[in-house]
Amino acid sequence: MKTFPLGDQAILFQFDQRIDPAVRAEVTRLQQRIQSADIPGVRYFIPAYCSLTVGYDPGLWTSEALEARIGALSAGEGASEPEIRNRFWRIPVCYEPPYAWDREDLCRQTGLDWPEIVALHTGAVYQVYMMGFLPGFAYLGILPEALACTRKAVPRASVPEGAVGLAGRQTGIYPLASPGGWQIAGQCPVPVFSPQNENPFLLQPGDGVQFFSISGEEYTEWKNQVQTGAFDSTLLYG
Amino acid sequence: MAEPIFLHFIKPGLQTTVQDGGRPGFQAYGVPVSGALDPESARAANELVGNDPGGPVLEITLLGPEIRFEGAAQIALTGADLDARLDGAPAPRYATLRVREGQTLAFGKPVHGCRAYLAVGGTWMVRSWLHSASAAPFATEALAPDSLIRKGSRLAIQPNAWVEPQAWPEELFPHWSGSPRIQVVPGPEFERFPPLAIAHFFGRPHLISPQSNRMGYRFQDPLPGIPSPSLTEIISSGIVPGTIQITPSGHPILLLADAQTTGGYARIAVAPASELGRLAQCRPGDGVWFQVAG
Numbered sequence: 001m002k003t004f005p006l007g008d009q010a011i012l013f014q015f016d017q018r019i020d021p022a023v024r025a026e027v028t029r030l031q032q033r034i035q036s037a038d039i040p041g042v043r044y045f046i047p048a049y050c051s052l053t054v055g056y057d058p059g060l061w062t063s064e065a066l067e068a069r070i071g072a073l074s075a076g077e078g079a080s081e082p083e084i085r086n087r088f089w090r091i092p093v094c095y096e097p098p099y100a101w102d103r104e105d106l107c108r109q110t111g112l113d114w115p116e117i118v119a120l121h122t123g124a125v126y127q128v129y130m131m132g133f134l135p136g137f138a139y140l141g142i143l144p145e146a147l148a149c150t151r152k153a154v155p156r157a158s159v160p161e162g163a164v165g166l167a168g169r170q171t172g173i174y175p176l177a178s179p180g181g182w183q184i185a186g187q188c189p190v191p192v193f194s195p196q197n198e199n200p201f202l203l204q205p206g207d208g209v210q211f212f213s214i215s216g217e218e219y220t221e222w223k224n225q226v227q228t229g230a231f232d233s234t235l236l237y238g
Numbered sequence: 239m240a241e242p243i244f245l246h247f248i249k250p251g252l253q254t255t256v257q258d259g260g261r262p263g264f265q266a267y268g269v270p271v272s273g274a275l276d277p278e279s280a281r282a283a284n285e286l287v288g289n290d291p292g293g294p295v296l297e298i299t300l301l302g303p304e305i306r307f308e309g310a311a312q313i314a315l316t317g318a319d320l321d322a323r324l325d326g327a328p329a330p331r332y333a334t335l336r337v338r339e340g341q342t343l344a345f346g347k348p349v350h351g352c353r354a355y356l357a358v359g360g361t362w363m364v365r366s367w368l369h370s371a372s373a374a375p376f377a378t379e380a381l382a383p384d385s386l387i388r389k390g391s392r393l394a395i396q397p398n399a400w401v402e403p404q405a406w407p408e409e410l411f412p413h414w415s416g417s418p419r420i421q422v423v424p425g426p427e428f429e430r431f432p433p434l435a436i437a438h439f440f441g442r443p444h445l446i447s448p449q450s451n452r453m454g455y456r457f458q459d460p461l462p463g464i465p466s467p468s469l470t471e472i473i474s475s476g477i478v479p480g481t482i483q484i485t486p487s488g489h490p491i492l493l494l495a496d497a498q499t500t501g502g503y504a505r506i507a508v509a510p511a512s513e514l515g516r517l518a519q520c521r522p523g524d525g526v527w528f529q530v531a532g
Binding site for chain 1: 263265367422426476478481499509510512
């Protein structure tokens with residue numbers, strides 16, 4: 001692990017630079033270790049694929065002092081390390097027209113037919129490696145190699161809230177309407193971002209996610225539940 | 239309790255937003271920090287009218303709005319000198335001013351600096367999101383709908399009891415250079431860059447491009463000597479305001495308060511938080527020099 005100061009307000013802890021569940025687990029462990037030590041002046045974390053950014057109050061710490069403090073925590077790691085228990089979500093997606101905008105492009109790029117693509121996309125178990133780009137946008141990995149695809153050559157000016165996209169070896173759900181360059185495979189009827197809620201975010205870094213396929217009619221039923229307020233996100237708890 | 243007063247925007251100005259201390263703490267969910275780009279000036283304005291120093295102010299960029307005051311208020315203007323006028327008479331900066339019902343605050347040509355802050359004494363009745371009234375860089379109509387000022391916007395403020403007027407002596411007014419020397423620390427990917435790129439990074443001024451906004455300053459000219467665009471690509475990782483990224487075309491971008499929380503470009507250097515206020519007062523066309531903090 002390497003550490004770097006990010007200016008005078010954050011430290012970057014960098015692990016082996018690769019996208020790998022084992023490396024990501026180290027990120028979570030370091031974050032949990034720092035959180036459980038309850039160090040005053042630690043303000044926020046930005047966990048990512050193979051790094052952890054720790055923001056701090058520059059009135060209380062220099063980067064050297066905080067690095068030393070966190071380094072001392074790591075020295076005590078070992079047998080007592082708690083097991084990582086992440087939440088797991090099963091999320092509905094309609095892969096039918098009119099939602100599967102990039103069906104043809106995806107079939108062409110992967111050489112697979114649509115049912116095979118849907119089976120692979122719903123068969124994989126993903127993890128939230130990182131959140132970023134937009135509030136509530138979760139980068140889910142790792143997409144099966146057979147589904148690896150490039151971004152759209154020209155990003156779309158607007159992708160709707162709930163669109164399920166693929167890019168590279170990643171997939172994700174657009175939390176709100178935004179410009180976007182990912183290949184759109186379907187549409188999720190339930191909100192991953194509810195700004196009016198006390199906790200607006202369905203997903204958090206480290207969560208597990210698996211998609212399941214729903215028909216257009218089921219999509220409408222889910223959507224109605226959301227609109228009438230009958231939807232409860234614990235229904236998705238796997 | 240007194241009736242609220244209203245600020246009625248006859249003209250919105252180039253970019254006028256409500257900003258406060260921002261919404262730090264939600265970066266792990268992809269939420270930009272936002273908040274006043276020049277926090278010292280924003281705090282000074284609030285203090286002059288007796289408000290919470292981290293409370294909301296208007297951030298006014300280069301070309302100011304025209305505001306009709308529906309109700310009397312105490313106000314203060316800090317930060318850039320954008321030629322503020324109250325019913326046509328020059329409105330001094332860094333002073334508590336009394337505005338009468340029906341008066342109009344307007345702005346002329348930018349004289350000095352880039353961003354002015356307008357505080358109005360009282361409680362701002364604006365909807366906040368994640369404990370902050372700051373305009374959000376995405377979907378602000380849904381998240382902080384009162385905070386992006388448009389033509390015809392009306393801001394409601396419940397006035398405080400008057401405070402004793404104060405005025406800063408002119409020698410304490412901040413002065414901003416159009417070619418500031420900004421102290422930076424080398425970033426995580428600094429070592430990747432070849433000597434020619436590093437020499438240009440520290441040895442030349444970087445002109446701020448007109449394509450700059452609250453997410454970041456883009457600089458006009460690319461760094462030379464970058465052998466391949468892949469040198470500038472990293473596995474996405476955390477970024478903080480002040481981070482200087484190099485894009486695959488070699489162009490530096492200095493990230494500001496509305497920037498995304500993660501990025502996939504190499505971080506050549508990071509400016510500390512203490513440098514962000516004077517950076518915020520730079521304009522497109524200004525040349526920024528970077529120096530290693532020593």
